[in-house]
Amino acid sequence: MAKSSAQFVCQDCGSVTLKWAGKCEACGAWNSITEEAAREEVPKGLSGGKGKKIEFVGLSGSSAPLPRMMTRLSELDRVCGGGLVPGSCLLVGGDPGIGKSTLLLQAAARLSADAVVAYISGEEAVDQVRMRAVRLGHAQAKVALASATSLRDILASLDQPDCPQVVVIDSIQTVYADNIESAPGTVSQVRACAAELIRLAKRRGFVLFLVGHVTKEGTIAGPRVLEHMVDTVLYFEGDRGHQFRILRATKNRFGATDEIGVFEMTEGGLAEVANPSALFLAERRGNVSGSCVFAGMEGTRPMLVEIQALVAPSTLSSPRRAVVGWDTNRLSMVMAVLDARCGLALSGNDVYLNVAGGLRIAEPAADLAVAAALVSSASDIPVPADMVVFGEIGLSGEVRAVAQADTRLKEAAKLGFAQALVPARPRKDKGNAGGGVGSSLSIRSVGHLQDVLELFRPD
Ligand SMILES: Nc1ncnc2c1ncn2[C@@H]1O[C@H](COP(=O)(O)OP(=O)(O)OP(=O)(O)O)[C@@H](O)[C@H]1O
Ligand SMILES: [Mg+2]
Numbered sequence: 466m467a468k469s470s471a472q473f474v475c476q477d478c479g480s481v482t483l484k485w486a487g488k489c490e491a492c493g494a495w496n497s498i499t500e501e502a503a504r505e506e507v508p509k510g511l512s513g514g515k516g517k518k519i520e521f522v523g524l525s526g527s528s529a530p531l532p533r534m535m536t537r538l539s540e541l542d543r544v545c546g547g548g549l550v551p552g553s554c555l556l557v558g559g560d561p562g563i564g565k566s567t568l569l570l571q572a573a574a575r576l577s578a579d580a581v582v583a584y585i586s587g588e589e590a591v592d593q594v595r596m597r598a599v600r601l602g603h604a605q606a607k608v609a610l611a612s613a614t615s616l617r618d619i620l621a622s623l624d625q626p627d628c629p630q631v632v633v634i635d636s637i638q639t640v641y642a643d644n645i646e647s648a649p650g651t652v653s654q655v656r657a658c659a660a661e662l663i664r665l666a667k668r669r670g671f672v673l674f675l676v677g678h679v680t681k682e683g684t685i686a687g688p689r690v691l692e693h694m695v696d697t698v699l700y701f702e703g704d705r706g707h708q709f710r711i712l713r714a715t716k717n718r719f720g721a722t723d724e725i726g727v728f729e730m731t732e733g734g735l736a737e738v739a740n741p742s743a744l745f746l747a748e749r750r751g752n753v754s755g756s757c758v759f760a761g762m763e764g765t766r767p768m769l770v771e772i773q774a775l776v777a778p779s780t781l782s783s784p785r786r787a788v789v790g791w792d793t794n795r796l797s798m799v800m801a802v803l804d805a806r807c808g809l810a811l812s813g814n815d816v817y818l819n820v821a822g823g824l825r826i827a828e829p830a831a832d833l834a835v836a837a838a839l840v841s842s843a844s845d846i847p848v849p850a851d852m853v854v855f856g857e858i859g860l861s862g863e864v865r866a867v868a869q870a871d872t873r874l875k876e877a878a879k880l881g882f883a884q885a886l887v888p889a890r891p892r893k894d895k896g897n898a899g900g901g902v903g904s905s906l907s908i909r910s911v912g913h914l915q916d917v918l919e920l921f922r923p924d
């Protein structure tokens with residue numbers, strides 16, 4: 466048996482190094498490496514030993530379809546791929562104070578209507594959780610509540626024939642295994658505790674929610690250390706300055722990962738937002754230059770968001786580029802195309818780009834809206850307040866068709882928009898079939914970015 470010695474582990478990504486370093490080579494995080502007791506190595510030379518023979522079966526055999534449990538928080542169910550799969554483990558990550566405990570307590574309370582649910586908090590005393598339950602209006606819910614941190618105790622309590630169907634552990638960083646030397650929250654502890662809990666969940670068939678804190682300092686292990694071990698990874702994100710929160714799946718073994726759930730943080734807890742576009746556009750002021758409404762898609766859902774650009778003369782030798790909610794490289798690309806293909810040089814200006822409300826957009830379909838916002842700000846001519854924009858921009862300045870144009874237009878019409886700036890040739894795919902929805906909107910199609918500049922020519 467190898468004796469345990471020290472090793473250095475990045476608390477962010479879990480990679481192991483021999484020496485301490487200020488920066489992790491694997492993930493680039495700073496100050497995330499700490500010393501931990503090394504785990505015992507697996508004894509070598511297992512092959513040729515007395516293993517049991519595995520039974521192989523055909524792919525086509527019959528297995529009952531996985532029944533799903535509905536939390537009845539429809540935004541959460543959607544992100545999970547249509548409810549919870551028994552025996553699966555979901556990791557819920559997010560910044561401190563973003564609302565992870567609130568979300569899971571609400572889900573637990575709703576689930577408890579027809580399932581046995583246990584909520585184990587290692588962070589808060591029972592009284593604190595009860596106070597939250599009162600504020601959320603779930604004081605009467607039949608949730609079994611406990612405050613515990615010892616893995617041994619938790620496993621002993623859950624490993625029963627009448628174990629709960631859903632277990633919430635808030636948070637995995639507070640749970641500790643007493644047979645491991647490292648402090649609670651370190652990579653070795655978090656990994657070992659999660660592995661034991663997941664194994665039990667699979668064996669007993671309960672749904673396991675693990676809360677994982679996102680930390681910048683690296684004093685405790687982050688959720689990334691666990692991402693490969695769990696079935697589903699959900700991130701709960703949002704901007705402190707805004708009341709809405711977005712739940713995003715970054716990994717899901719039982720569903721797509723492009724759906725998002727939108728919630729609003731209120732006095733009485735998290736409220737589901739059925740119509741996110743209306744929320745994202747709520748604070749928009751019409752007829753301001755540099756503002757443009759992008760008709761985007763998040764998974765199967767259309768979502769309208771405001772993109773704001775500010776182009777201002779710079780006094781700096783290397784002008785500022787500040788981007789919130791979009792990809793900085795994508796902005797550079799759009800600006801380069803505006804410069805090289807349309808003769809609009811913005812390089813001597815500070816450029817700020819902001820997706821209003823704190824949403825993060827990953828779609829290339831936002832290119833045209835970003836370009837319109839930039840050109841509008843540079844020319845100080847507003848994009849019409851009742852216009853939505855979408856389209857991808859190619860390197861030669863051509864405006865390319867994007868998927869699901871009809872769905873986007875339909876959403877825009879529903880929210881009272883009257884015009885749309887769209888790519889000239891629609892793409893032939895699902896969601897672009899009809900063309901009938903355009904009837905209520907006046908469509909301006911553009912084939913090249915130059916056509917967009919024409920719209921903002923002062924005359
Ligand atoms: N009385 C209240 N009224 C309105 N909102 C509240 C109230 N109390 C708490 N909140 C909201 O709930 C948030 C905290 O939620 P919660 O404790 O669920 O977050 P968390 O992600 O679990 O935090 P932690 O990382 O500390 O565990 C606060 O940031 C605040 O927005
Ligand atoms: Mg919490």
Ligand SMILES: [Zn+2]
Binds near residue numbers: 475479490492493
């Ligand atoms: Zn790392």
